[in-house]
Amino acid sequence: MIDPAEYPLWNSPAMNAYLKTVSPETMLVEGRGVRVRDRGGRWLLDARSGLWNVTLGYDNQRVIAAMKQQLDTLPYANLIGYGRPSGISMEAANALLPHLPEHLTKIRYCSNGSQAVETAVLLSRFLHRVRGEPERTTVFGMWRGFHGLGAGGGALTGIPYVHYQAGPLLPGVLHGSGPFETHGDGTASGLEQAMADHGPERISAVVVEPIVGEGAHVLTEDYLRSLADFCRVNGIHLIIDEVTTGMGRTGAFTRCGQLGVRPDILTLGKGLTSGYAALSAVVLSDEIYEQVRALPYDQQFFIGSTNDGHPVALAASMAVVEVLTTDRVLDNVQRSGAELFQRLSDVAKRHPHVTAIRGTGLMYAIELSEPDLLRLAMEARGVLVSTLAKWPAIVIIPPLVVSDDEVEEIVVALDQALDEVANL
Numbered sequence: 096m097i098d099p100a101e102y103p104l105w106n107s108p109a110m111n112a113y114l115k116t117v118s119p120e121t122m123l124v125e126g127r128g129v130r131v132r133d134r135g136g137r138w139l140l141d142a143r144s145g146l147w148n149v150t151l152g153y154d155n156q157r158v159i160a161a162m163k164q165q166l167d168t169l170p171y172a173n174l175i176g177y178g179r180p181s182g183i184s185m186e187a188a189n190a191l192l193p194h195l196p197e198h199l200t201k202i203r204y205c206s207n208g209s210q211a212v213e214t215a216v217l218l219s220r221f222l223h224r225v226r227g228e229p230e231r232t233t234v235f236g237m238w239r240g241f242h243g244l245g246a247g248g249g250a251l252t253g254i255p256y257v258h259y260q261a262g263p264l265l266p267g268v269l270h271g272s273g274p275f276e277t278h279g280d281g282t283a284s285g286l287e288q289a290m291a292d293h294g295p296e297r298i299s300a301v302v303v304e305p306i307v308g309e310g311a312h313v314l315t316e317d318y319l320r321s322l323a324d325f326c327r328v329n330g331i332h333l334i335i336d337e338v339t340t341g342m343g344r345t346g347a348f349t350r351c352g353q354l355g356v357r358p359d360i361l362t363l364g365k366g367l368t369s370g371y372a373a374l375s376a377v378v379l380s381d382e383i384y385e386q387v388r389a390l391p392y393d394q395q396f397f398i399g400s401t402n403d404g405h406p407v408a409l410a411a412s413m414a415v416v417e418v419l420t421t422d423r424v425l426d427n428v429q430r431s432g433a434e435l436f437q438r439l440s441d442v443a444k445r446h447p448h449v450t451a452i453r454g455t456g457l458m459y460a461i462e463l464s465e466p467d468l469l470r471l472a473m474e475a476r477g478v479l480v481s482t483l484a485k486w487p488a489i490v491i492i493p494p495l496v497v498s499d500d501e502v503e504e505i506v507v508a509l510d511q512a513l514d515e516v517a518n519l
């Protein structure tokens with residue numbers, strides 16, 4: 096517990112509850128491998144990868160060395176204007192593109208995931224407008240989808256609380272139900288139906304996560320293909336938001352590449368730098384890029400922010416690509432992910448209050464009615480996990496370099512914590 100008067104930040108949405116959990120001893124001061132140490136001297140296994148982004152753990156020397164070298168040579172250059180981008184911007188993009196689906200050919204770097212989604216959505220509207228379809232302004236998201244908390248990303252996020260707290264956010268955004276929703280009255284239409292009802296000719300784009308983070312709902316290949324077909328037939332841009340799932344989380348650079356689903360625009364963030372610096376990316380299909388390129392100079396899409404594509408972040412992202420491709424990290428995700436899922440399923444069988452386990456790669460939700468208590472019980476056993484905005488689950492989403500012994504540690508802590516919660 097910390098005295099609010101002594102705390103100089105207001106960094107949590109639930110400040111009063113949050114401050115009860117903060118104390119000088121619990122503040123984090125060091126990270127090594129998949130663990131973080133607090134000021135009280137306690138090491139914790141970070142099975143939430145920071146905020147789902149520290150994919151390579153806290154002391155990857157190749158990433159750190161690349162960032163240091165960039166700091167020593169050119170610590171800043173901007174990507175927006177004056178025609179003098181950093182050299183590292185081209186090198187980083189050229190290093191990443193071969194690992195993305197082949198039809199995705201051009202990258203715009205931004206600073207965070209919300210901004211990437213907002214950029215993708217605004218670009219979609221812009222293209223429809225300048226290409227003679229100004230009535231296409233509606234953008235659809237999925238209920239429970241998460242795309243950030245600001246005016247653009249927050250509007251897309253399918254959690255009503257986010258809209259009401261300081262709305263109106265970006266206008267013209269609607270939501271449809273994902274295939275995992277169960278509605279008491281059985282009347283809710285799915286996302287595709289909601290778009291059909293709205294009028295596809297008024298829709299600019301739809302934004303979906305291939306695995307909906309709020310509950311780790313894995314959208315199937317069939318579902319995503321059907322959505323992609325609907326979009327193609329109706330002239331709607333498909334924006335796949337892989338801020339969480341991209342950069343190795345599912346055992347591949349992208350989930351859409353893994354499934355063979357073709358977005359018009361892809362967004363990446365989080366694991367792009369393994370959390371070592373702020374960076375995100377909007378990746379365009381060649382078709383979309385050709386439309387952008389064909390526009391006259393006075394009709395360009397003018398957007399960007401001072402720190403977009405910061406050279407030190409780009410150096411980190413280039414090193415991350417190298418580590419993912421040379422250190423068999425993706426193999427580790429597939430192997431230890433399968434092991435983790437098997438072990439979690441075994442544990443769940445022993446605990447009837449677990450109502451579901453879902454996920455793939457190294458991203459699993461464990462559903463139960465008391466996720467906050469379970470999170471605290473796991474923390475007491477030295478393992479950090481996430482809870483969600485509204486879905487009753489904890490999420491286990493460890494760094495992609497997690498070892499067999501560390502998987503075991505997570506599973507044992509979960510098993511014991513579930514016992515504790517059941518006996519409360």
Ligand SMILES: Cc1ncc(COP(=O)(O)O)c(C=O)c1O
Nearest residue numbers: 207208209241242243304338339
């Ligand atoms: C799928 C997805 N999109 C967008 C965002 C927003 O990213 P950021 O917090 O970097 O703005 C998140 C963050 O959790 C996310 O999970």
